[in-house]
Every structure is written in structure tokens, then in C-alpha cells.
Amino acid sequence: xxxxxxxxxxxxxxxxxxxxxxxxxxxxxxxxxxxxxxxxxxxxxxxxxxxxxxxxxxxxxxxxxxxxxxxxxxxxxxxxxxxxxxxxxxxxxxxxxxxxxxxxxxxxxxxxxxxxxxxxxxxxxxxxxxxxxxxxxxxxxxxxxxxxxxxxxxxxxxxxxxxxxxxxxxxxxxxxxxxxxxxxxxxxxxxxxxxxxxxxxxxxxxxxxxxxxxxxxxxxxxxxxxxxxxxxxxxxxxxxxxxxxxxxxxxxxxxxxxxxxxxxxxxxxxxxxxxxxxxx
Numbered sequence: 424x425x426x427x428x429x430x431x432x433x434x435x436x437x438x439x440x441x442x443x444x445x446x447x448x449x450x451x452x453x454x455x456x457x458x459x460x461x462x463x464x465x466x467x468x469x470x471x472x473x474x475x476x477x478x479x480x481x482x483x484x485x486x487x488x489x490x491x492x493x494x495x496x497x498x499x500x501x502x503x504x505x506x507x508x509x510x511x512x513x514x515x516x517x518x519x520x521x522x523x524x525x526x527x528x529x530x531x532x533x534x535x536x537x538x539x540x541x542x543x544x545x546x547x548x549x550x551x552x553x554x555x556x557x558x559x560x561x562x563x564x565x566x567x568x569x570x571x572x573x574x575x576x577x578x579x580x581x582x583x584x585x586x587x588x589x590x591x592x593x594x595x596x597x598x599x600x601x602x603x604x605x606x607x608x609x610x611x612x613x614x615x616x617x618x619x620x621x622x623x624x625x626x627x628x629x630x631x632x633x634x635x636x637x638x639x640x641x642x643x644x645x646x647x648x649x650x651x652x653x654x655x656x657x658x659x660x661x662x663x664x665x666x667x668x669x670x671x672x673x674x675x676x677x678x679x680x681x682x683x684x685x686x687x688x689x690x691x692x693x694x695x696x697x698x699x700x701x702x703x
Contacts, residue, residue, distance in 0.1 A: 468668035469513060472537055478510040478517050481536035483524035485613035488639050488692075488699040489542040489660070492521075501695045502540040502660070505559065509538065509662070509678050523612050525591030528552055531663055537671070539663035542633060544593050549663070556662040556675045559688055564652035565594050566637025569629045570622065575650045581606050584628035587618045594631040597654050619644070635659075643700055 472478050482502060484490045490500040498519045510517035520536055527539045531553050544562075545555035569575045575584070582605045588595040590610040598608045609627065611618045618630050623646060632640070634652065641647045662675050682688040 468537075468665070468671045469674065472513055472515060472671070475515075477515050478506070478513055478538070479520060479536045480506040480510075480517055481520050481522060481527050481530050481539045482506075482541045483527065483613075484519075484521045485615050485617075486524075486542055486633075486636060487615055487643075488696040489636070490540075491615065491699065493702055499695070499698070501691055502542060504691045504695060505662070505678070505682070506538070506540050508682065509675055512674055512678055523591075524589060525612075527591075528663070531665060534665075537664070538675070540660070542635075542660040543663050545658060545661050545663075546593060546596075552666075554664045554666050554668065554672055556664070556672060557679045558658040558661045559679050559682065560635070560659040560692070561656065562659040563634050563656045565597055565631050565654045566634050566652055567629050567631055567650045568622070568637050568640060568647055569650045571646050571648050573628070573648075573650065575629055577651055578653060580650075581629060585609060585626070587611055587621060587627040587630040589614050589618065589632070592633075593654075594633065598631055601653070615640070619647075622647075633659075639696060639699065 480503075482490045482498065484492050484498045484500075486500075488500050489502045490498060493499050498521055503517075503519065506517050506519070520530070522530060524541060527536075527541055527543065528549060530536050531539050539553075543549070545558075549555070567575070567581070575581065578601070581602060585607040586598055586602060587609050588598045588611070590612055595608075595610055598606075602608055611621070614630070614632055614636065618627070618632075619640065621627050622630050629650065631653065637649050641649055662679070664671050664675065679688075682691070
């Protein structure tokens with residue numbers, strides 16, 4: 424597994440990338456003001472949260488160690504810890520709504536949640552619909568997970584195979600763009616345990632997940648391995664927010680900057696990953 428101390432250096436560099444991304448978001452948002460159909464008020468979003476008395480966070484609790492359900496039935500993980508710090512900064516408790524990953528953007532647009540923290544990447548399509556914070560880590564690619572005895576070792580070996588991906592993710596899009604017509608692609612609502620069980624049962628030849636998830640999965644399960652990585656390195660998880668919620672975006676970006684600059688984000692990644700390993 425790539426050590427957190429190593430990738431955190433990329434996160435610092437990622438802040439510069441995040442500033443560029445933020446500028447692009449601002450450009451998309453500015454253009455959106457010229458079009459009808461804005462769904463969220465431009466001012467006082469934090470006041471709305473304070474008046475309600477809670478910050479509502481949307482996530483998909485099947486992506487350990489970022490978010491998952493522990494043995495006590497609580498939703499925990501890296502993203503939950505980030506959500507807690509945002510709520511504390513605003514001065515309200517955090518409420519978490521668990522749903523399918525593919526439903527998160529619509530839930531945010533429709534006002535069901537205030538933020539989405541689910542290791543979600545600010546893709547061009549998502550930027551058209553919602554706003555994003557600075558990234559809190561950098562990806563090195565997508566991990567192709569196979570069984571330990573698998574002979575799959577490069578992309579050519581995926582041709583003619585059955586590949587599992589999670590619905591609505593960048594991994595699903597990569598598979599559709601690069602493997603459509605060359606392999607059978609099956610999309611699932613949940614990575615853990617659904618996709619893992621299907622892979623171990625032999626109904627899938629490989630699954631494609633985010634790099635950090637893959638590294639956590641192979642550490643947890645000795646029957647699995649990362650065959651190789653696909654796709655380029657990129658900005659990793661960011662916090663998604665409604666368009667026009669500039670006051671909320673400012674607070675969230677300050678929290679992320681502080682977590683990175685203080686080294687606290689490194690501790691969160693390390694501690695939450697260890698907790699997941701120990702709880703299984």
C-alpha cells in the first residue's frame with residue numbers, strides 16, 4: 424500500500440491543482456447564472472444550516488475506509504471525520520444520509536443534503552451540476568483488483584473478461600470508455616461486500632475501484648491483489664456542495680486547508696484505515 428506520508432506530499436501539490444479547479448468551477452458557475460432554472464439561493468446557505476440546527480451530509484457507506492458501516496451500525500470512516508470537522512466549524516451537529524452513490528448528486532441538487540463527501544471526484548459532468556471544494560488527496564489511478572491466483576496483468580488481459588465497477592463512479596466511466604465492446608462490464612450499487620463477494624465467487628474476473636480503496640481491500644483480504652493501475656493520476660476526493668453556496672464553500676475550503684497544512688488529514692487517513700482493518 425502506498426504510504427500516507429508519501430501521498431500527502433502530493434496533496435500539498437494538489438492544492439495548486441485545486442485552485443485551478445476552483446477557478447474552473449467559478450467559470451462554470453458564472454456561466455450558469457446566465458441560464459434559467461437555478462435551484463439554490465446564492466446567499467445565506469450557512470445561515471440556513473444553522474437555522475435548521477444540523478449539517479446534512481450525503482454519502483454511500485460502502486467504500487471503506489472512506490465510509491462504511493461498523494459493527495455497531497454507525498457510519499464511520501475518513502469522509503465522516505472530514506464531515507464532522509465541517510459541522511464543528513459551523514457549530515452544528517452532523518447528520519449522515521446513506522444512499523446509493525449514483526443518487527448523491529441529485530440529492531444535493533434537490534436539497535436533500537447540504538454536502539456530499541463520498542470520495543467523489545470533480546469531473547466535468549459533475550461540475551455542470553454542483554460545486555466542489557479543494558481536493559483533500561491526489562489519486563494515482565484506478566486499481567484493477569483480481570484474485571491472488573489470477574493471470575491478469577495488463578489491460579489486454581481484460582479483453583473478453585467480465586469486469587465489475589460501481590454505478591456512477593469514474594471507474595465505471597473509464598471502463599465504458601476503454602473496455603466497451605472488448606469486455607463485459609457489470610455495474611453494481613455497492614463495492615463492499617457486493618462486488619467483492621461476486622469476484623470471489625468467480626462471477627467476475629476483475630473489479631476496478633479507486634486506488635486507495637484497492638490498497639485497503641488487498642490489505643484486508645489476502646485472497647485479493649492489485650493486478651495493475653489504469654487511468655491517469657488526478658485530483659482525488661473533494662466535498663460537493665450546491666452551486667452558489669459560496670459561504671459554505673469558503674468554510675469547507677478553510678477546513679481542508681487546515682487539515683492538510685497541520686498534517687491532520689494524514690492522521691485521519693492512517694487512523695481510519697487502521698480502524699477498518701481492526702474491525703473486520
